[in-house]
Amino acid sequence: MSQTVDPRIVVNPRQAQELPTMVTYVGVRDRGRRLMALFACMYYAALRPAEAVGLRLQDCHLPAKGWGRLTIDVSRPEVNTKWTDSGSTHEERGLKHRGRADVRPVPIPPELVKILRQHIEEYGTGPDGRLFRSERGGVIGSTAYTEVWQEARALALTPAQIASPLARRPYDLRHAAVSLWLNVGVSVPDVAERAGHGVDVLLRIYAKCLDGHKEIANQRISDALTV
Known part of the structure; x- marks a missing residue:
């Protein structure tokens, strides 16, 4: 991309928290509830949907307290069945922009x-x-989680917001995460590493989502010049 x-x-942080909560109210037989953590991974860890779908227990370090870690090495993008050896609609691949x-x-x-x-305690x-x-017991298809997302979006947003481009796709949660990290001052190389981008690509993609960085930079330069 x-x-x-x-x-x-x-979306802002409040909306990003409300949307996955609304996911739990979608459908019957836990249809939405079992997907809530999937969407949370797209926001809190900026995972691509195919990376979140492929997340495994062995990829997760989840301590009782404090920060944890996900080690992402598998992506399960949907593909045309005639292009896969197994005939499956999902193919296991390495990470985007990286070696296998x-x-x-x-x-x-x-x-x-x-x-x-x-999620693990409840669904194993x-x-x-x-995890998902x-x-x-099969791999979750993009149609399934996108339908749930649209229903949750209708529950969480105002009519004007629903008619707008705001969080129209689950992938937009990843964009919200990266934008947040950049705008709170996380270094660009660190954001690029977490998101799985090159620095130049990251800056090009998110150029219009950087709020107030010129003013921050100007202030830092002024502070440095003050003697």
Whole structure:
């Protein structure tokens, strides 16, 4: 993805917390509830949807207190079945923009640690350690989680917001996470490492989502010049 992110799609932290909560109210037989932690990974860890779908227990360090860590090395993008050896709609691949054997460590805040621990306690994991599965134990398809997201969006947002581009896709949670990190002053190389981007690509994609950085830079320069 190389296009600049439209700042209108980026939710604020309050909205980013409310939307996954509304997910738990969607559908019957825990349809939405079992996906809440999936969306939380897209926001709190800036995972791409295909990375979140492929998350396994062995990829997670979830301490009882403090920050945890996800070690991302598998992505499960959806593909046309005729292009896969197995005939599956999902193919296991390495990370985007990286070699097949590369991994990406992502520190995660206590909020996400708690959500993932609760999810594992309630739903367990698959035979291969996968955290997120369909009701029948299969890989969760993009159609399924997108439908849940749209219903949750209708519950959480105002009519004007629903008609706007705000958080129109689950992927926009990742954009919100990266935008937040940049705007609170996390260094660009650190944000790029966490998000799995090159620095130049990161700055190009999120150029329009940087709020007030010129003013911050001007103030820091002024402070440095003050003697």
